Amino acid sequence: MPEHVTIKDIARILNISVSTVSRALRDAYDVNPETREKVLQLAKELDYKPNFNASGLAGGGTRNIGIILPFITNYYFSMVITGIQEIAYAKGYNIVLYVTNDSPERELDVVKNLNTQNLDGVLVAVCSDSAANGYFERIIAEGTPVVFFDRVLGGVDASKVVQDDYNGAFEAVEHLIQQGFTRIAHVAGPLDLDFTRQRLAGYLDALERYDIPVRKEWIVHSGFSQAHGEDDLARLFDQMERPDAVFAVNDRKAIGVMQALKARRVAIGRDFGVIGFTNDPMSTIITPTLSTVAEPAYEVGKMSCELLLQHIVRKSNFQPREIVLPGMLIPRESTLRTLS
Amino acid sequence: MPEHVTIKDIARILNISVSTVSRALRDAYDVNPETREKVLQLAKELDYKPNFNASGLAGGGTRNIGIILPFITNYYFSMVITGIQEIAYAKGYNIVLYVTNDSPERELDVVKNLNTQNLDGVLVAVCSDSAANGYFERIIAEGTPVVFFDRVLGGVDASKVVQDDYNGAFEAVEHLIQQGFTRIAHVAGPLDLDFTRQRLAGYLDALERYDIPVRKEWIVHSGFSQAHGEDDLARLFDQMERPDAVFAVNDRKAIGVMQALKARRVAIGRDFGVIGFTNDPMSTIITPTLSTVAEPAYEVGKMSCELLLQHIVRKSNFQPREIVLPGMLIPRESTLRTLS
DNA sequence: TATTTTAGCGAGAACGTTACCGAAATAACT
DNA sequence: AGTTATTTCGGTAACGTTCTCGCTAAAATA
Numbered sequence: 001m002p003e004h005v006t007i008k009d010i011a012r013i014l015n016i017s018v019s020t021v022s023r024a025l026r027d028a029y030d031v032n033p034e035t036r037e038k039v040l041q042l043a044k045e046l047d048y049k050p051n052f053n054a055s056g057l058a059g060g061g062t063r064n065i066g067i068i069l070p071f072i073t074n075y076y077f078s079m080v081i082t083g084i085q086e087i088a089y090a091k092g093y094n095i096v097l098y099v100t101n102d103s104p105e106r107e108l109d110v111v112k113n114l115n116t117q118n119l120d121g122v123l124v125a126v127c128s129d130s131a132a133n134g135y136f137e138r139i140i141a142e143g144t145p146v147v148f149f150d151r152v153l154g155g156v157d158a159s160k161v162v163q164d165d166y167n168g169a170f171e172a173v174e175h176l177i178q179q180g181f182t183r184i185a186h187v188a189g190p191l192d193l194d195f196t197r198q199r200l201a202g203y204l205d206a207l208e209r210y211d212i213p214v215r216k217e218w219i220v221h222s223g224f225s226q227a228h229g230e231d232d233l234a235r236l237f238d239q240m241e242r243p244d245a246v247f248a249v250n251d252r253k254a255i256g257v258m259q260a261l262k263a264r265r266v267a268i269g270r271d272f273g274v275i276g277f278t279n280d281p282m283s284t285i286i287t288p289t290l291s292t293v294a295e296p297a298y299e300v301g302k303m304s305c306e307l308l309l310q311h312i313v314r315k316s317n318f319q320p321r322e323i324v325l326p327g328m329l330i331p332r333e334s335t336l337r338t339l340s
Numbered sequence: 341m342p343e344h345v346t347i348k349d350i351a352r353i354l355n356i357s358v359s360t361v362s363r364a365l366r367d368a369y370d371v372n373p374e375t376r377e378k379v380l381q382l383a384k385e386l387d388y389k390p391n392f393n394a395s396g397l398a399g400g401g402t403r404n405i406g407i408i409l410p411f412i413t414n415y416y417f418s419m420v421i422t423g424i425q426e427i428a429y430a431k432g433y434n435i436v437l438y439v440t441n442d443s444p445e446r447e448l449d450v451v452k453n454l455n456t457q458n459l460d461g462v463l464v465a466v467c468s469d470s471a472a473n474g475y476f477e478r479i480i481a482e483g484t485p486v487v488f489f490d491r492v493l494g495g496v497d498a499s500k501v502v503q504d505d506y507n508g509a510f511e512a513v514e515h516l517i518q519q520g521f522t523r524i525a526h527v528a529g530p531l532d533l534d535f536t537r538q539r540l541a542g543y544l545d546a547l548e549r550y551d552i553p554v555r556k557e558w559i560v561h562s563g564f565s566q567a568h569g570e571d572d573l574a575r576l577f578d579q580m581e582r583p584d585a586v587f588a589v590n591d592r593k594a595i596g597v598m599q600a601l602k603a604r605r606v607a608i609g610r611d612f613g614v615i616g617f618t619n620d621p622m623s624t625i626i627t628p629t630l631s632t633v634a635e636p637a638y639e640v641g642k643m644s645c646e647l648l649l650q651h652i653v654r655k656s657n658f659q660p661r662e663i664v665l666p667g668m669l670i671p672r673e674s675t676l677r678t679l680s
Numbered sequence: 681t682a683t684t685t686t687a688g689c690g691a692g693a694a695c696g697t698t699a700c701c702g703a704a705a706t707a708a709c710t
Numbered sequence: 711a712g713t714t715a716t717t718t719c720g721g722t723a724a725c726g727t728t729c730t731c732g733c734t735a736a737a738a739t740a
Contacts, residue, residue, distance in 0.1 A: 004457065006696055017720045022698060032718060051457050053396040054696030057725045062393065064436070073418040081412055085439045094458075096404070097435045099425045106429075117344065117391050117726095118434075255625060285595060287627040346726055357690045362728060370688060394726030397695045457696095 066122040070102035075280040083301020111135040121145035128190040145311035149304040168293040168327035169202025181245035181273040188221035189249040229256020245273030251280040274334040288333030406462040410442035415620040423641020451475040461485035485651035489644040508633040508667035509542025521585035528561035529589040569596020585613035591620040614674040628673030
């Protein structure tokens, strides 16, 4: 019953060879526009669907692209995937999803077992403490197109798409300063990730720019979760001298910070400024609403995918590119001094 | 350089035929345990990776399973995927992701172009107003294993995994009643989705069970978003007689309801009860915290995937199953009368 | 012992496509 | 006119598996 129409059927009916049909169906190389038209016409009529297993086997593409990332259960990554998916769908590519749970072992296993014969290319956001560096390099050296996004890997010869973490952080801290906060702490993430370092750098440079001395004890870092944010604030409040504002590496941690502040009955906004990074919808739900730097997650996804597809079609003569997309400061109540 | 070791290499080295190697690598049918052991040993040594394109072409499986769903940017679906992914990874299957954006046209297009030759099976949550009924039936009739989850399709002969929407809704409304709310409205979702109807039924039966007359004007329905929740509450408050509590079909709408209530300076909890459905992390972030019915999203994902894999390996002699997983009532501040 | 069964294996043909190369046929030059 | 390019096509061999047979040798049966 699964009577699938193949390239052979088309060839037989049109009384031409399969080679010609194959060529006509892809790019009109070595084929008469007329016969090409006939092939396309008949293919549509018969509802022909190419078999990508065969195509992949024979050396053509599989039309599958892989995504390797730590999580999908947060706003940022799910938006990135949505962006990727939009482009992939438009261009007729399928997405194969690999979630590493932010575990280096899992990531390593995924990359080792990445069947690059099944994949035309891979989009990747590495996990914290990634140990797969060498394996990614090998895949890239073998010629598989790879694009890193958000959590990029240093030193490898591949395209990269990130948001402007440095300037976003700078603007966030600048905003705190302009709101009159001067004792600004930074609740950071794992420092092995590039964007964490970028945001830290933006924080440091903003302080320097406004002649505010850096206090190392006000830079605390741990994981990315809300609980980590709560812990980090506790560590900040355990100190003799407390800060009066926090720039958090992301919204989830900022929300943890806010919850911890609420538990301590600190008036967020008026007495204590909090700003995050991401623009997670949660930041509009929490009271007071959380100021943040909006990340162009959807655009990061789209851009990454577009780059990857370019790499795939141009294959060897494609120069890796590094793209930085701008974020946007979104002031809300958590940094508003005038809040009653 | 991409020197990939194949089944032929193993055969040549061991001086046996490819057929034997092939059999040894899969299930030990017609192969001596000794030679099987040798093959497995050498395969591991050479780091042999099967080519699933070839396998798929030749009639074996592709080790790819598809997921078709409306969104990935909400808590529920992202958790379901995480669950699916966990099982798939453990069993060595890849996940191919199709996001329909809850658009019937898009879904139709995806299903029509679903290359079932590339997929061993498909997991699907249909979109609102799905028009792909017939196409799913065709795929199923062709023998492709399909499991529906959450948003199931009625009448088709396939496995289904859902949470206990009816009882969850019943318990939610019962909880409102027990908290002393009597004028309970229902902010529903699109009624063409089965689980929306189930939750409505639970709502109606709970009212009946406690001898509370149903007021049709207090049952409003629209989409699933927060904005829809705000609109629905406005419609409720436009009426002469207002309810004193709302059971919302999901947390996003419940949050919309809460925001609209806050704008109207209604004391949520004390004067007006709100309960949602899902247990989205947002429900713990909002003030007051939102009571809800926790959905076993992760378990739905795991169970769906397990069922699908069973179907795949047992192929024709697999009886479709329907599984209902229990939810759990989680009372929080938004239904607490005693709240100051 | 003669016969049948069974376990284990191999040969070869698929599966649907693309890559490679050569053959016509036509067009464009001397 | 003869020669050379160019365009358009077809034949055939892959790609790495699985599948369907059929074969051999050993084991079980008569």
